[in-house]
Amino acid sequence: MFKGVMLAFAVMALLLSAVHAAPVKVVATLPILKEFAEQVGRDHVTVTTLISGFESEHSYSPKPSDLKALGQARLLLEIGLGLEVWVSGMVKNAGNPHLHVVTTSQGVLLIQDTPRGGNDHGNPHIWLDPENAKIMSAHIAEGLTAVDPAHQxxxxxxxxRYLRAIDETQKALQVRVSALQDRRIVTHHAAWPYFAGRFGFRIEGEIVRQIGLEPSAAHLATLARRIKTERIKVIVSExxxxxxVARTxxxxxxxxxxxxSPLPGAIKGTETYLAMLEYDVTRLIAALES
Ligand SMILES: [Zn+2]
Structure with missing residues (x-):
């Protein structure tokens, strides 16, 4: 009898906690991190982002609502690697002692930009390699478990489930790229080394060496000569x-x-991370084959 009552209480408590447990409030710097967090957290999280899918990953214009969101969040997701240089100042201003920061680039094997590139942290566009997306998603799962162990x-x-989905897409795309003869490309800015490395494309040059700086006429002339003499067929812009400049x-x-698109959502057909990978690889193959 007593056991039965205890059990009934336990079940009731469980039901109540399931009903009343508010989702974990998460703030992500980039939409790509929002998606990973939603894949891992599902209905146990609500995620907002500081940069929208239509902005460059290098630009951020703070909104008053951002600081408010940070003040109420349990988890902040960032790439790290100097991409979001404004984050630490915001965290300080938010003054939220419950905020747990997850740096999703931890443990990722970094690609260094050319010495001229000036980023000594390593190239920050790590998510464009699906193997890195797996590492990043695992960090997010760890962070969610730390602040919400009940849903571990x-x-x-x-x-x-998500790691399996990433893996399937990755393997299917790798098979398609492996059939290509010529995989050389010139890219607009250094967003693509991780993507190229994983899928087997070869980056032969970049139009913009550092984001925000216009390329010099001399650099463009050298690049144009190289594209012509080496018959490089594709220039990638975003x-x-x-x-x-890319069009010229x-x-x-x-x-x-x-x-x-290096970020989901900016082009129709790239609404999710995996759709974006598929779109980017498919478009690139089509251009290299034409
Ligand atoms: Zn970039």
């Missing part, structure tokens, strides 16, 4: 960048200009 099991299961270079050299 759900986070673990969701993570496992919707977040001004495509004028393409028409000067006869190379195809392909607009790919």
């Amino acid at each position: 099991e759900a986070y673990r299961e969701n993570l496992t 919707p977040q960048l001004n495509q004028k 270079l393409a028409s000067e050299t006869g190379a195809h200009l392909v607009v790919l």
